[in-house]
Amino acid sequence: MKNKCEICPRKCGVERCTTPGFCNETEKLRISKIIEHFCWEEPCLSNEKGVLAIFFSGCNLKCDYCQNIEISRGGVGKLYSIEEFTHLLKEKQKNHCAIDLITPTHFSKTLCEVFEQFNKEIPVIWNSNAYETTETIKEISKFVDIFLPDFKYSSNLLSQKFSSCKDYVDYALPAITEMCKQKTDIFDAQGLMKQGVIIRHLVLPNHVENSLEVLDLIKQNFPNRMLSLMSQFTPNGNSCLDRKITPIEYKLVLTHLEKLGITNGFVQDFESANSCFVPNFKN
Numbered sequence: 001m002k003n004k005c006e007i008c009p010r011k012c013g014v015e016r017c018t019t020p021g022f023c024n025e026t027e028k029l030r031i032s033k034i035i036e037h038f039c040w041e042e043p044c045l046s047n048e049k050g051v052l053a054i055f056f057s058g059c060n061l062k063c064d065y066c067q068n069i070e071i072s073r074g075g076v077g078k079l080y081s082i083e084e085f086t087h088l089l090k091e092k093q094k095n096h097c098a099i100d101l102i103t104p105t106h107f108s109k110t111l112c113e114v115f116e117q118f119n120k121e122i123p124v125i126w127n128s129n130a131y132e133t134t135e136t137i138k139e140i141s142k143f144v145d146i147f148l149p150d151f152k153y154s155s156n157l158l159s160q161k162f163s164s165c166k167d168y169v170d171y172a173l174p175a176i177t178e179m180c181k182q183k184t185d186i187f188d189a190q191g192l193m194k195q196g197v198i199i200r201h202l203v204l205p206n207h208v209e210n211s212l213e214v215l216d217l218i219k220q221n222f223p224n225r226m227l228s229l230m231s232q233f234t235p236n237g238n239s240c241l242d243r244k245i246t247p248i249e250y251k252l253v254l255t256h257l258e259k260l261g262i263t264n265g266f267v268q269d270f271e272s273a274n275s276c277f278v279p280n281f282k283n
């Protein structure tokens with residue numbers, strides 16, 4: 001990569017071959033965790049084989065409540081060359097129903113190179129925070145089958161407060177719009193998603209209003225796409241968001257969901273909000 005990095009809206013302008021930007025990573029793929037047969041994603045994304053979940057190190061947001069802070073900011077993980085990562089995918093893909101790329105945005109360019117030389121036989125999931133440019137979404141659409149963006153905030157004030165990001169909504173909305181333009185929803189005979197978009201939203205404690213407004217935006221902008229509402233927030237001890245959501249908060253969000261008539265998607269059980277996090281989705 002010879003160009004200065006403008007992969008994401010941060011547009012740091014650093015030479016990623018040698019210098020990490022805001023995301024804390026150079027262009028070389030660093031992976032903090034790989035979980036095989038991962039079955040915690042939405043039911044239409046995995047069968048009994050589970051997905052091959054790949055957790056990339058670093059992140060282009062700095063959410064102070066991050067549930068994976070040691071991965072996103074801890075600088076931990078193993079470096080992989082393009083050849084090594086391609087080999088890993090080749091070896092593992094036959095045992096899984098999808099490849100789940102988790103927080104991959106800052107490695108977009110390197111991943112394009114990987115998938116140019118990798119003959120994939122199962123869908124690739126792009127599991128991101130939606131703070132992305134439409135140019136990057138167009139580029140990665142060549143190899144991504146399923147977009148799984150987390151639409152976090154309805155307000156830039158909130159994204160600035162919690163994620164050091166003054167323009168989250170200005171980028172997330174167009175990014176998800178582009179994802180929807182690129183991929184119509186396609187399922188196989190067993191109901192497994194082969195291509196499409198599922199928009200996630202994690203309810204934050206003390207911020208029901210944010211969730212109601214996010215749902216309004218989803219209804220307005222993406223009325224026919226699948227939604228996945230998540231209750232799993234767990235405090236990390238590093239944020240003023242220092243408790244789980246309450247049953248009343250979740251009920252208020254669910255009531256609004258019903259009022260808007262959004263029925264296409266998944267709602268996580270309230271009990272999912274515990275530190276061992278075994279999410280249980282209902283549709």
Ligand code: SF4
Binds near residue numbers: 010
């Ligand atoms: S990917 Fe990283 S270095 Fe590139 S613009 Fe985004 S935060 Fe900056």
